[in-house]
Amino acid sequence: MVEKHPVVVIGAGPVGLAAAAELVARDLPVLVLERGDAPGAAVAEWGHVRLFSNWRDLISPAAATLLATTGWRRPDDDAYPTGGDWVEGYLRPLADALGDRVRLNAEVIGVSRLGRDRVVDADREGLPFTVRVRTAGGEERLLARAVVDASGTWGSPNPLGADGLPASGEETLAHRISHRIPDLANPAVRARYSGRTTAVAGRGHSALTALVALAALAEEVPETRAVWVLRRGTVGNAFGGGEADQLPARGALGERARKAVESGHIRVVAGFRTTEVREETGRLVLTAEDGRTLEPVDEVVALTGFRPDLNPLSEIRLSLDPTLQAPVELAPLIDPNVHSCGTVYPHGVRELSHPEEGFYLAGMKSYGRAPTFLTLTGYEQVRSIAARIAGDHASAERVELTLPETGVCGGSGLFDEAESTEAGGCCGAPAPRDPVSAR
Structure with a gap:
């Protein structure tokens, strides 16, 4: 009997652990x-970044119910945690509550049907x-009765090259090109960028976060410079909706980035x-497709988004949109050429289903190359998926979720070079040195 096997969830990040909590609540094995050595391993890698969402929107209801049985103290709902806070204050306690249902240092390298490749009916x-x-x-x-792949996209950043392939020389110079927001509170990282010129490629919130951090460093070390490299012809609405953004921290980041540009840093x-x-006399030189050459820089930070790693799923029958690599029913709802984080329609198992019955992509990975993911969305996804696996079709079809609007109209062309922090959706700024939350 297939039902005697557990549901396997790939990834012990926020959405994967929320999926487990939902399944436990329904008494399903x-x-x-998790391929990392700790729960929330990917989140921990950007632990210095403060999220746009406050604690209220970062804790799954099912997880909160499970944690309440352990004596866990819920953080202040109105506070804005860093990625590190999220791991220590929620993800690790949740994994502990799940106990031996969570296996670490276990990398999934393939999924299929027992004795069947994708061709056999x-x-x-x-x-x-x-x-x-x-x-x-x-x-x-x-063996598993169902599989929920919530492994995210953090390990597969998009390249610097504008055509989706690595730029010529990019792989050779990979040690000089970072795909992460620099943690300038770390002395070694700070030394790498202090008093030097850094090219920041990307138009999304991670790029804005890096630019704000580098501008702050320039206030302390005047020789520090940043060059913001945009594929689009104008800055446009990259700074977001400001005060119209229903996530205040997200709007505030855009305003700080705007002021950093206006300051001349x-x-x-x-x-x-x-x-x-290419490398010339120890510095890096970028060339564009129109023949223009960027002034020599010392470092490059390429924050151009992420993409899903679908290689382990080669024997699963997936139905993916050819553009976004997201489930075909979901793709029109999250197309970043039309939608921002707050204009994505609520969705559930109906939009996440594939021809392979019992297999689901959830969380950031379900969005393929779309950057508009928010954690609340992932929690609703796995609630719906767990209901379907349990046979509660009415609950699975009922989707109740209201997302905060960005204050930016649709049709913004964000897909050109947007990005999003893994599992957090829209991230905030690096954590301030004092305990004050980002505002």
Whole structure:
């Protein structure tokens, strides 16, 4: 019987752990597989970044119910945590509450049906899934009644190259190109950027966060410079909706970035589509497809978004939009050429289903290359998915979620070079040095 096997959840990040909590609440066996050595391992990598969402929107209702049985103290709903706060104050306690349902250092390298590749139809839906796992002790094969892939996209950043492929020279110079918001509170990282010129490529909130941080560093070390490299011809609405944004911290970040540009600490180079990066006399030179060359810089921070790693799912029958690599029913609802974080329509299992019955993408990975994901969305996704797996179709079809608007109209062309922090959706600024939340 397929039902005797657990539901396997891939990824012990916010959405994966929320999925497990939803399944536990329905008395369904679940096993969470996390390739990192701790829950929230990806979030911990951007632990210095403060989220736009406050604690109220970062805690899954099912998780809160489970945690309440452990003596956990809920953080202040109105406070804005950093990624590190999120891990320590919520994700690790949640993983502890789930106990041995969470396995660490377990990397999923393949998913299929028992004894069936993607071509074979016979008896397919009556067979369990096989999940291949790489551990320190070797490879294992686990059986699952259903699979929820909430592994995210953090490990697959988009390249600097404007055509979606690495720019010429990009892979050779990878040690000089970062795809992460620099943690300037770290002395070693600070030394890398202090008094030097950094090119920041990207138009989304991660790029704004990096620019604000570098501008602040320039106030202390005047030789510090930043060049904002935009593929689009103008800055446009990259600064967001300001006071009209229903996530105040997100709107405030855009205003800080605007002031940083106006201060002169950041030089804007628009309409620059990188095709080559090369090293000359110890510095980096970027060339655009129109032949323009950027002034030499010392470092490059490419915050141009993420993409899903679909290689482990090659034997699963997926129905993905050819543009976004998101489920075909979901893609029109999250197209970043039309939608921002707050204009994405609520959705659930109906939009997340694939031809492979019992398999679901959830969280940031379900959005493919769209950057408009918010954590609240992921929590609603896995609530709906868990209801479907449990056979509660009425609950699975009922989607109740209101997302905060950005104050930016649709049709903004954000897909050109947008991005989003893994699992947090729209992120905020680096944590201030004092305990005051980002505002």
